[in-house]
Amino acid sequence: MVGDKMRSEQQMMDLIMNTAKNDDRVRGVIMGGSRANPNVKKDIFQDFDIIYAVRDIDTFTSDHSWISIFGEIMILQMPKYMEMPAEIDDGSFIYLMQFTDGNRIDLNLIPIEMIDKAIQDESLSILLLDKDNVIGPIFPASDSDFIIKTPTETLFKNCCNEFWWICPYVAKGIWRDELPFAMYTFNWYARNMLTEMTKWYIGVNTDFSISSGKYGKYFKEYLEPELWDMYVKSYSDSNYENLWEALFIAGDLFRVMAQRVGEHFGFEYPYGDDERVTAHLKHVKDLPRDAVEIYG
Numbered sequence: 001m002v003g004d005k006m007r008s009e010q011q012m013m014d015l016i017m018n019t020a021k022n023d024d025r026v027r028g029v030i031m032g033g034s035r036a037n038p039n040v041k042k043d044i045f046q047d048f049d050i051i052y053a054v055r056d057i058d059t060f061t062s063d064h065s066w067i068s069i070f071g072e073i074m075i076l077q078m079p080k081y082m083e084m085p086a087e088i089d090d091g092s093f094i095y096l097m098q099f100t101d102g103n104r105i106d107l108n109l110i111p112i113e114m115i116d117k118a119i120q121d122e123s124l125s126i127l128l129l130d131k132d133n134v135i136g137p138i139f140p141a142s143d144s145d146f147i148i149k150t151p152t153e154t155l156f157k158n159c160c161n162e163f164w165w166i167c168p169y170v171a172k173g174i175w176r177d178e179l180p181f182a183m184y185t186f187n188w189y190a191r192n193m194l195t196e197m198t199k200w201y202i203g204v205n206t207d208f209s210i211s212s213g214k215y216g217k218y219f220k221e222y223l224e225p226e227l228w229d230m231y232v233k234s235y236s237d238s239n240y241e242n243l244w245e246a247l248f249i250a251g252d253l254f255r256v257m258a259q260r261v262g263e264h265f266g267f268e269y270p271y272g273d274d275e276r277v278t279a280h281l282k283h284v285k286d287l288p289r290d291a292v293e294i295y296g
Contacts, residue, residue, distance in 0.1 A: 002074055002100045003100070003101075004072070004100050004101040005101060006044070006101045006102045006103060007071070007101055007103055012048055012103055012105070013048075015069075015070060015071075016029070016048060016050055016070075016105070017029065017128065017129065019069055019070070020052060020129055021129070025054050025055050025056050025059060025060070026052045026053070026054050026129075026131075027053050027054065027055060027112045027130075027131045027132055027134075028051075028052070028053035028112065028115065028127070028129055028130045028131060028132075028134075028135045029050065029051070029052060029053070029127075029128040029129035030050070030051040030053070030115075030119060030125050030126065030127055030128065030135070030138070031048070031049065031050055031051075031125070031126045031128055032049040032050075032051065032124050032125050032126075033046075033047055033048075033049030033106070033124060034046050034047070034049075035047075035048065035049065036049070036124045036125060036126045037124050039211070044102065045102075047104045047105070047106050048103070048104065048105045048106070049106045049108075050105060050106065050107050050108070051107075051108045051109075051110055051115070051118070051119070052107065052108070052109050052110070053110055053111075053112045053115040053135060054109050054110070054111065054112060055111070055112055057091070057092075057093060057109055057111055060093070060109055061080075061093050061109070064078070064095075067095055067097060067107070070097060070099070070105055070107075071097075071099040071100070071101065071103070072099060072100045072101075073097055073098065073099055073100070074098045074099060074100045075098045076095065076096065076097055076098075077095075077096040078093070078094065078095060078096070079094050079096070080093055080094065090114075091110070091111050091114055092108055092109060092110045092111070092114070092118070093108075093109045094106065094107065094108045094109070095107045095109075112132075112134070115135055116135065116136070119135075119138065124146075125138050126138070146211040146213075147208065147209065147210060147211050148199045148200065148202060148203035148206075148208050148210065148211065148212055149203075149208070150200075150203065150208055150265075151196075151200050151261070151265070151267075153265070153267050155196075156200070156258075156261065156262065156265070156267045157267070157268075157270070159193050159196050159197055159258075160193075160197075160258055160269065160270050160273070161270065161273065162189070162193050163190055163193035163194065163197070163254055164270070164273045164274060164277045166185055166186075166189045166190045166193070167190060167247065167251065167277050167281055168277060168280055168281070168284070169181075169185040169189075170182050170185050170186040170190060170243075170247055171247070171280070171281050171284040171285070172284070173185060174240050174243060174244065174284075174285075175284055175287060175289070179238055179240075182243065183236075183238070183243070186236075186243070186246070186247060186250075187235075190247075190250065191234075191250075193254070194234065194250055194253065194254055195215075195216050197254055197257045197258050197261065198212070198216060198219060198223070198231070198257060199212050199216065200257075200261045201223075201257035201258075201260055201261055202219070202222040202223065204260060204261055204264045205222065206222065210222070219231060227253065227256065227257070230249055230252065230253040230256075231253060233245070233246065233249045234246050234249050234250040234253060244285050247281065248278075248281065251274075251277075251278055251281070255269075255274060283295070
C-alpha cells in the first residue's frame with residue numbers, strides 16, 4: 001500500500017542489478033539521469049533512470065506482468081501506448097514505474113544491437129553491466145549536454161520579440177475576463193521566453209559553465225536574491241490585480257536580464273518594443289470594461 005517503508009538506494013540498485021544478472025535476455029545495464037550526474041545533490045526523490053540492453057524484446061513486452069518484480073506500483077506509464085506508433089517505432093520500450101514506497105524506476109528496454117546508437121549522444125551514462133563486453137565505449141559521466149548554451153543574436157532577438165509580442169495577449173485576456181486564456185498565454189508562451197532569458201543571464205554570470213536544471217529548477221541557486229524575488233513574484237494566482245502585478249514584474253525582470261545578456265554579447269536590446277508594449281499594458285489595465293475603443 002502507499003506509504004510502505006521506502007527501500008534504500010542500495011536495495012533498489014541490488015534489485016535492478018540482480019534482475020538483470022539473473023535474466024539471460026538482459027545483456028547490459030546502463031544508468032543515466034541525475035544519479036549519474038556527479039554535480040547533482042542526492043535526495044529522496046531521485047528516479048532510477050535505467051537502460052536494459054536486451055535480446056528478444058518482444059518476450060518482455062508481450063506480457064507486462066514481469067515488472068512486478070520491482071515492487072508494488074502506485075502508477076504506471078508506458079509511453080509507447082500513449083503516442084502514435086509511427087512516431088516512436090525505434091524498437092525500444094519504456095516502463096515508467098512509480099512505486100508505493102516512494103521510489104521510481106524509469107526503465108528503458110533497448111535491443112542490444114541498437115544500444116550504442118541510443119547512448120552515443122548521452123553524456124550522463126554509467127555502464128553498470130556488460131555481459132558480452134560489446135557496449136561502448138562510454139565516456140565518464142558529466143552534465144555537459146545540459147550546460148547552458150550561448151545564444152546567437154537571432155535567438156536573442158527572437159526571444160525578446162516573442163516575450164513582448166505575447167504580453168498584449170495576456171492583457172487582452174485579463175480585460176475580457178478570459179482567465180484561462182490570460183493564464184495560459186502568460187504561463188506558457190511568455191514564461192518560456194522569460195525562462196530562456198534567465199538561463200542566458202545565468203550563463204553570462206557563470207561563463208556558460210553550469211546547468212540550470214530541468215525547467216530551471218536551479219534558478220534560485222544562481223540568481224541574485226533580488227532577481228529571484230522578482231522571479232517568484234512573476235507567478236500569480238487567479239486574482240486579476242495579482243496577475244497584472246505579476247505581468248509587470250515579469251517585464252521588469254526580463255528587461256534587466258536581457259539588457260545584461262545583450263551588453264555581454266553586443267546584441268541590441270529592443271528598447272522601443274519594450275517601451276511601447278509596456279505603455280500599452282498600463283493603458284489596457286486602466287481601460288474601462290465598457291470601452292468601445294482601445295485608444296480614442
